[in-house]
Amino acid sequence: MSELVVVGGGIVGVATCYYASMHGSRATLIERDEIASHASGFAFGGLHPRVENPVHSQMNDFAIASFDEHQRLDQLLRNNDCATSTWRMNESVALARDEQEATLMREACSKPSSHASWVDATELNKLEPRLCGTIPGGALTTQSAEVNAKHLTTAMYELANPTLISKEVVGCTLKQDKLVGVTLDDGTSIEGDCFVFAMGPWTSTALQWFGLAPAISPLKGQILRLRMAAAPFLHSFSIAGNYMSSKPDDLVWGGTTEESTGFDETTTPKAAQEIRTVLNHMTDALKNSEVELQTACLRPISADGNLILGAVPNYPNAYIASGGGRKGILYGPLMGKHIADQLANPTLAKAWEAFTPARFVPD
Known part of the structure; x- marks a missing residue:
């Protein structure tokens, strides 16, 4: 026993x-x-x-x-x-989709309890020139990491x-x-x-x-691992719950979907296209990138x-x-x-x- x-x-x-x-x-x-x-x-x-x-x-x-x-x-x-310890601090930026969202995010960043600072379009371009010029700004946080x-x-x-x-x-x-x-x-x-x-x-x-x-129910999420013929991103970026980040394996990981499909863990072309669409809203740098791997997994969501x-x-x-x-x-x-x-x-x-x-x- x-x-x-x-x-x-x-x-x-x-x-x-x-x-x-x-x-x-x-x-x-x-x-x-x-x-x-x-x-x-x-x-x-x-x-x-x-x-x-x-x-x-x-x-x-x-x-x-x-x-x-x-x-x-x-x-x-x-x-x-x-040797498998892979913790790394990685500054992240939550991007605003439009001016209305930018106003809300800017106000949130100005609160004393905020952990983020607002960066406007000009500052954002300095952080990452390859981001789409239509993005009005974002909330930058230094208290984030990846493993x-x-x-x-x-x-x-x-x-x-x-x-x-x-x-x-x-x-x-x-x-x-x-x-x-x-x-x-x-x-x-x-x-x-x-x-x-x-x-x-x-x-x-x-x-x-x-x-x-x-x-508890399963929430399916799919991710694309992309090979980009350019220098890696130095920050992690997200927009409306979707993200992209350059990983130590030299691939850019982009995702993720949220799908209620029961316990189905298969990948789908539809999800790949949805992820591509979101990534293209953030940057043009990934338009010609090759998909090295598409994955799907189930996250446990409580009631x-x-x-x-x-x-x-x-x-x-x-x-x-x-x-x-x-x-x-x-x-x-x-x-x-x-x-x-x-x-x-x-x-x-x-x-x-x-x-x-x-x-x-x-x-």
């Missing part, structure tokens, strides 16, 4: 294993595919800590704490001689060294107020003391096993847009960790750390109790 069983080999599940290992616990990790084979392997990896969620202020706090944890994690990986999500997840996995079971979890065994085991697709059962379900959008199934509402993080009601040895959405890579390490810390010291459960799965107990 394992002390800790983690279901899901993405960044959240692997981070749980990694931080648990720092508490002296070696986890059993169950992943039906490969480590970081879904969203954690294809995500853009942008780390922008400000989310400005007016409904749930703790999401703002969690985003900032997550950014700080990424910096700490990067140092931990470097101290362990992890290679796949490499980061793999580095944590190698350091955690969990026992890997390459199977699919299809059910669980509940006895009174305790989860005693999970059932694999070959009919065998894995028993444990504590269980963490970090299955991305597939966590909706686990929620139902515990009588909770299936409050209320906030994380689902913590112990399952009535089953205190079972935990849910999902719902990061488009910022899953930003949130992932801290989500795993919170669960691992909570397992080592239950009094820490109150730290982010607003994200409790209990809010999805059916009426």
